[in-house]
Amino acid sequence: MRVRTDAKREAILEVASAAFLELGFERTSMAEIAARLGGSKATLYGYFASKEELFLAVAMQAAQRHLDPIFENLQHDTVDLGQALRRFGERALSVLCNPQSLAAMRMMLAQVGRSDIAQRFYDEGPREGNAKIAAYLQAAMDDGRLRKADAHVAALHLGALLDAETVRRCLFDAPGVLSRAQIRQAVDRAVAVFMAAYGPAAGGA
Numbered sequence: 001m002r003v004r005t006d007a008k009r010e011a012i013l014e015v016a017s018a019a020f021l022e023l024g025f026e027r028t029s030m031a032e033i034a035a036r037l038g039g040s041k042a043t044l045y046g047y048f049a050s051k052e053e054l055f056l057a058v059a060m061q062a063a064q065r066h067l068d069p070i071f072e073n074l075q076h077d078t079v080d081l082g083q084a085l086r087r088f089g090e091r092a093l094s095v096l097c098n099p100q101s102l103a104a105m106r107m108m109l110a111q112v113g114r115s116d117i118a119q120r121f122y123d124e125g126p127r128e129g130n131a132k133i134a135a136y137l138q139a140a141m142d143d144g145r146l147r148k149a150d151a152h153v154a155a156l157h158l159g160a161l162l163d164a165e166t167v168r169r170c171l172f173d174a175p176g177v178l179s180r181a182q183i184r185q186a187v188d189r190a191v192a193v194f195m196a197a198y199g200p201a202a203g204g205a
Contacts, residue, residue: 017058025107056117066095071132081145089187146198161190
């Protein structure tokens with residue numbers, strides 16, 4: 001009986017990540033990953049039941065490694081709310097708009113309707129991320145820094161505003177890497193619109 005180890009799993013994820021980014025999801029096979037790893041397909045299947053499971057694990061690991069600390073920092077950011085949201089937006093977009101993240105998102109989107117991995121990634125990644133933002137916004141609503149509203153919807157609106165000039169553009173237009181200045185300016189505009197809608201002086205129900 002083969003003994004599975006965390007070190008071996010991490011090695012598989014590292015090699016698989018490089019293969020997916022280089023070849024894309026469709027052209028990457030378990031045989032290719034095994035060859036790069038210097039092992040057998042049987043070893044891979046001992047850790048991951050399918051290529052789809054391996055791809056999902058690669059995507060989740062990358063998201064957790066790069067985005068979880070950003071969400072954690074937001075929860076403990078006690079500066080001015082607008083400044084905290086701008087800092088969060090700049091950090092998150094610097095990750096989401098890099099070429100590796102965009103390539104992974106394009107591959108994940110291409111799987112919609114072909115398998116359930118895109119839905120599972122959304123449930124475990126973006127949906128969970130939105131819940132964390134909603135919890136932060138709810139706290140701001142409770143102490144009067146934002147007007148009372150549905151915090152879940154407010155989090156979705158914030159995410160959409162942050163994506164509008166950046167992630168969405170990069171996914172479809174491929175303008176190259178956005179500069180820090182471009183990201184900062186886009187975030188400033190997004191947070192300004194968000195605060196105009198949800199700030200304590202904003203109207204609406």
